[in-house]
Amino acid sequence: MRIFLDTANLDELRKAARLGVVSGVTTNPSLAAKEGTGDLKSYRSVIQEIAGIIDGPISAEVISTDAAGMIREGRDIATWHPNVIVKLPSTLAGLEAIATLAKEGIKINQTLCFSVNQALLGAVAGTTFVSPFIGRLDDEGHDGMELVADIVKVFKEYHYPTQVLAASVRTPLHCTQAAKVGAHIATMPYKVLTQMMHHPLTDIGVARFLEDWNRTMKL
Numbered sequence: 001m002r003i004f005l006d007t008a009n010l011d012e013l014r015k016a017a018r019l020g021v022v023s024g025v026t027t028n029p030s031l032a033a034k035e036g037t038g039d040l041k042s043y044r045s046v047i048q049e050i051a052g053i054i055d056g057p058i059s060a061e062v063i064s065t066d067a068a069g070m071i072r073e074g075r076d077i078a079t080w081h082p083n084v085i086v087k088l089p090s091t092l093a094g095l096e097a098i099a100t101l102a103k104e105g106i107k108i109n110q111t112l113c114f115s116v117n118q119a120l121l122g123a124v125a126g127t128t129f130v131s132p133f134i135g136r137l138d139d140e141g142h143d144g145m146e147l148v149a150d151i152v153k154v155f156k157e158y159h160y161p162t163q164v165l166a167a168s169v170r171t172p173l174h175c176t177q178a179a180k181v182g183a184h185i186a187t188m189p190y191k192v193l194t195q196m197m198h199h200p201l202t203d204i205g206v207a208r209f210l211e212d213w214n215r216t217m218k219l
């Protein structure tokens with residue numbers, strides 16, 4: 001499973017990049033606004049800076065809600081950098097935009113996916129990635145991971161090349177489970193990435209080895 005960072009924060013991204021495991025980035029209007037990049041010009045420059053840090057797919061999301069607007073924005077976003085992926089929502093208008101832009105060879109991340117049917121239609125229309133939102137489904141009392149597993153199963157069954165990008169990842173357990181059900185990618189906040197590598201027994205073990213070494217050296 002590939003690891004993407006879900007952020008528009010350049011400091012976090014630089015720290016994460018040093019760990020050598022991040023091969024892509026996802027952003028959305030909320031994450032961009034959080035970093036004060038809530039206008040198109042600064043969103044574009046942040047995406048370009050991100051592309052200079054991580055050499056892999058970088059998702060940038062449209063804000064239009066109608067198909068014509070999404071298509072116009074998507075064509076523009078696709079020119080920002082060769083690694084940019086246009087993020088489009090799982091709506092009827094989004095589906096129309098996916099179909100149009102995919103035919104033009106533009107790579108798409110179908111976002112805000114909450115059902116197998118949405119994922120299925122996106123795959124048929126030619127989306128490159130589909131992003132089921134695990135945490136937000138869990139918030140509503142559903143099982144977000146079950147959706148990821150179902151989409152993986154359906155795509156395998158029909159040999160769709162669309163990759164399943166587990167999103168709205170909130171915990172290290174989400175990462176483990178996403179890997180177990182066969183998600184191609186998990187995108188996560190920096191904090192979750194660091195939590196993935198943490199184990200208290202590792203810390204205790206490191207401290208104990210050091211104590212033993214120091215005791216021996218003093219003898």
Ligand code: G3P
Binds near residue numbers: 168
């Ligand atoms: O990857 C999608 C993500 O940005 C949404 O996460 O935690 O706001 O549901 P969250």
